[in-house]
Amino acid sequence: MFRIWIPSGKLTLAVFYIICEVKNMSYYEASEDNIPTKKDSRGFTVYYPVCHICGASLMCWSYTRNTQYTCKDCRELLIERAEDKKASLLAEKQKRCLERAVDRISRITKIEKYHSSIKWVENHLGKTGWFQSTEEVMVTLELIRKNVKAHHQVKIYNYSVDFILPDYKVVLEIDGKLYHGKDKKEYETVRDKAICEKLGDGWQVIRIDTDCINMKITRLVPAIESVLKRRKAITGMEERAIKVS
Numbered sequence: 304m305f306r307i308w309i310p311s312g313k314l315t316l317a318v319f320y321i322i323c324e325v326k327n328m329s330y331y332e333a334s335e336d337n338i339p340t341k342k343d344s345r346g347f348t349v350y351y352p353v354c355h356i357c358g359a360s361l362m363c364w365s366y367t368r369n370t371q372y373t374c375k376d377c378r379e380l381l382i383e384r385a386e387d388k389k390a391s392l393l394a395e396k397q398k399r400c401l402e403r404a405v406d407r408i409s410r411i412t413k414i415e416k417y418h419s420s421i422k423w424v425e426n427h428l429g430k431t432g433w434f435q436s437t438e439e440v441m442v443t444l445e446l447i448r449k450n451v452k453a454h455h456q457v458k459i460y461n462y463s464v465d466f467i468l469p470d471y472k473v474v475l476e477i478d479g480k481l482y483h484g485k486d487k488k489e490y491e492t493v494r495d496k497a498i499c500e501k502l503g504d505g506w507q508v509i510r511i512d513t514d515c516i517n518m519k520i521t522r523l524v525p526a527i528e529s530v531l532k533r534r535k536a537i538t539g540m541e542e543r544a545i546k547v548s
């Protein structure tokens with residue numbers, strides 16, 4: 304069997320030589336490129352290349368040719384710009400969801416009824432985590448139109464729930480067709496139980512199929528109410544049954 308064995312003392316020496324080589328390389332390249340250098344109090348070389356954006360001189364412990372050096376201020380500015388770009392891309396994506404939502408609702412009912420709901424969504428475009436699909440926007444528009452108080456994308460433990468309707472004690476989840484099957488069912492049971500336990504007594508999760516949203520969005524609130532009414536009736540029967548026995 305082939306083995307490489309380096310005694311620890313020699314390894315330390317090897318690392319030391321590599322560092323020295325890199326340092327030497329830094330030094331030669333820096334002097335060739337006219338990069339100002341200084342020795343610090345312990346005799347180490349300090350390099351002062353310039354920021355590739357603003358030209359300010361910045362302090363480094365090594366120098367590598369053809370590297371873009373960026374000062375702290377310019378780096379923060381770059382990060383800020385990248386975040387702005389990300390937010391505007393997100394808002395664009397959400398805007399397209401809103402346009403599709405308006406288009407789908409227009410085919411079902413008079414869109415004029417949704418005027419203030421649409422305005423509200425427009426004012427909230429760009430919010431991280433919100434309006435991830437056209438159906439989510441449709442549900443948002445419908446809940447606002449029907450004056451149903453709701454919280455969108457709420458974190459409960461590690462789960463993110465689509466909508467919480469506090470007055471109904473309902474967690475509303477939009478169910479896509481993408482992940483169906485036994486595993487999903489089991490996962491959902493565990494998830495729903497944990498969520499309802501966290502929210503307290505009387506809470507329940509209602510899942511609405513994306514097809515239902517796309518075809519019968521105006522039936523959303525009555526459907527939730529009928530689920531709750533049915534559940535109340537069943538609970539009442541159970542209570543009576545307990546009393547009778």
Ligand SMILES: [Zn+2]
Pocket residue numbers: 354355356357358359373374375376377378
């Ligand atoms: Zn700079």
